[in-house]
Every structure is written in C-alpha cells, then in structure tokens.
Amino acid sequence: MAVHQARKRFGQNFLTDESVIESIVRAVSPERDDTVIEIGPGLSALTGPLHDRVAHLDVIEIDRDLAARLRKRFAPERLTVHEADALKVDFAAFGKDLRVVGNLPYNISSPLLFHLVAFADHVRDQHFMLQKEVIARMVARPGDGDYGRLSVMLQVRYAMQHLFDVPPEAFDPPPKVTSAVVRMVPLPATRAQAKSERAFSQVVARAFSQRRKMLRRVLADWQIDWAQLDIKETARAEELSVTDYIRLADYLVEQGVLA
Numbered sequence: 001m002a003v004h005q006a007r008k009r010f011g012q013n014f015l016t017d018e019s020v021i022e023s024i025v026r027a028v029s030p031e032r033d034d035t036v037i038e039i040g041p042g043l044s045a046l047t048g049p050l051h052d053r054v055a056h057l058d059v060i061e062i063d064r065d066l067a068a069r070l071r072k073r074f075a076p077e078r079l080t081v082h083e084a085d086a087l088k089v090d091f092a093a094f095g096k097d098l099r100v101v102g103n104l105p106y107n108i109s110s111p112l113l114f115h116l117v118a119f120a121d122h123v124r125d126q127h128f129m130l131q132k133e134v135i136a137r138m139v140a141r142p143g144d145g146d147y148g149r150l151s152v153m154l155q156v157r158y159a160m161q162h163l164f165d166v167p168p169e170a171f172d173p174p175p176k177v178t179s180a181v182v183r184m185v186p187l188p189a190t191r192a193q194a195k196s197e198r199a200f201s202q203v204v205a206r207a208f209s210q211r212r213k214m215l216r217r218v219l220a221d222w223q224i225d226w227a228q229l230d231i232k233e234t235a236r237a238e239e240l241s242v243t244d245y246i247r248l249a250d251y252l253v254e255q256g257v258l259a
C-alpha cells in the first residue's frame with residue numbers, strides 16, 4: 001500500500017515499537033467476547049493484535065484515507081470502521097461493559113477524556129497512550145504541583161493508574177514529548193458523587209481558575225461558610241480533595257447558589 005504521510009492536524013504519531021505494542025495489548029488482555037473499541041487506529045499497530053484476539057472489533061478513525069485502508073485490510077464481519085470524530089461519538093450506542101483503547105491524538109486528549117466521562121457507566125475500562133505529562137496531571141494528588149481541574153474531574157469518576165512510560169523513538173514520526181500508558185476504571189456507582197454534576201464541574205473550574213489564590217477570595221461572591229464545610233478558610237484550590245469538592249458543590253446546591 002502507498003506510504004501514508006503522517007498528518008499533524010490529526011495528531012498522527014504511529015507506534016512502531018513491537019515491544020510497546022505488545023505491552024499495551026498485554027495490559028488490556030482482551031478476551032474473545034469483549035466489546036473493544038479502538039480510538040484512532042491509524043496504520044493499525046494496535047488494531048492488528050487486538051483484532052486477532054477478539055471476535056469483533058470497532059474502531060473510530062477520523063482520517064478518511066486511513067479509514068479506507070482499514071476497510072481494505074480487515075474483513076467487515078470482524079472489524080467495523082466508524083469514520084468519525086471520536087469527540088462526537090455516542091459511546092452508549094456500543095452497549096455496556098465497553099473496553100476502550102487508544103494511542104490518542106495528543107491535540108485532543110483532554111476534550112476526549114472529558115467527552116468519555118459522560119459514558120463512564122457504559123465502560124469497564126479504558127487504556128490510553130497519552131503525553132506523560134497529561135497522565136501525571138490525571139493521577140496527581142492534592143498538594144502535588146500537577147493537581148488541577150483534570151485530576152479532580154477524572155478522579156471523581158475513575159480509579160487511574162500510570163502503567164509505563166514510552167519514549168519518543170517508539171513512534172514514527174517521534175513526538176516531541178515522552179508518552180505513557182494509563183489504565184482508567186470507572187468507580188462503582190455506589191461511590192460518592194456530587195448531587196449535581198453540573199454544579200460540581202462549575203465549582204472545580206472556578207476554583208482552579210486562580211489556583212494560587214485563597215478560595216475564600218476566588219469564590220467570595222458565593223458567601224461560603226467554610227467552617228461548616230470543615231475546610232480551612234485559607235485553603236487554595238490545589239489543597240482540596242475530591243471529597244471536599246463534592247461537599248462544596250452539594251453545599252452550594254443546598255444553599256440555592258448553584259443548580
């Protein structure tokens with residue numbers, strides 16, 4: 001087949017290192033009847049070995065030329081190519097207990113992670129290759145320099161684990177940054193959630209808009225009784241745990257400040 005010129009606008013860095021490919025597939029360990037969905041199959045570095053292990057594979061690829069290649073290479077009964085923007089895909093349509101995998105386009109990684117939160121109830125697990133620095137933000141704890149909106153918004157929904165790092169040389173063309181693989185497992189529905197997801201995301205976004213300032217200043221117009229919430233009056237956004245943010249959001253809903 002003709003050589004494919006990597007397209008920057010689609011964040012195309014193709015995995016070429018066989019041992020990395022093997023490690024990702026081993027981390028996923030797909031069983032024959034699992035519902036596996038691959039985001040951004042590209043030149044099928046992961047698609048091939050995933051396809052060999054499951055009865056049927058769904059892949060989502062935005063690049064028309066790559067989608068056409070995939071359709072030529074794999075039998076339609078065994079692999080469905082969804083030529084689409086993953087940011088607009090309704091993952092609920094794939095059913096339940098989904099296993100989502102992808103060496104993600106780094107230019108859309110945060111919006112894609114946020115898009116997938118809406119389908120967490122449909123997902124068993126997600127394994128993604130991302131920029132190492134993004135994964136550090138995802139798994140950071142309160143007080144860490146990397147702790148921020150992404151950490152709180154994802155940790156409220158998933159247990160996450162940084163699995164291993166991947167150097168730029170494992171890709172063609174090599175990206176400018178080091179990559180890593182993360183496992184994300186949705187938390188059970190019984191785990192504490194905010195009463196209003198909207199209020200929760202509003203509070204978190206606003207709190208981290210000025211992360212170094214004291215929260216009582218950043219959120220001054222909401223007139224919060226910090227003592228009642230058992231949160232230090234001098235606290236900054238980066239010091240509050242996920243549970244603190246849930247309590248804060250619920251309190252603001254109870255006070256009629258947010259809905």
Ligand SMILES: C[S@@+](CC[C@H](N)C(=O)[O-])C[C@H]1O[C@@H](n2cnc3c(N)ncnc32)[C@H](O)[C@@H]1O
Pocket residue numbers: 010011012013014015016039040041042043044045046060061062063066084085086087102103104105106108
């Ligand atoms: C980093 S490459 C990974 C390719 C391949 N999985 C590999 O590991 O070699 C990202 C892939 O995602 C595709 N892509 C980019 N933006 C996308 C989007 N919004 N929706 C679906 N696929 C996308 C790119 O065309 C590319 O094939």
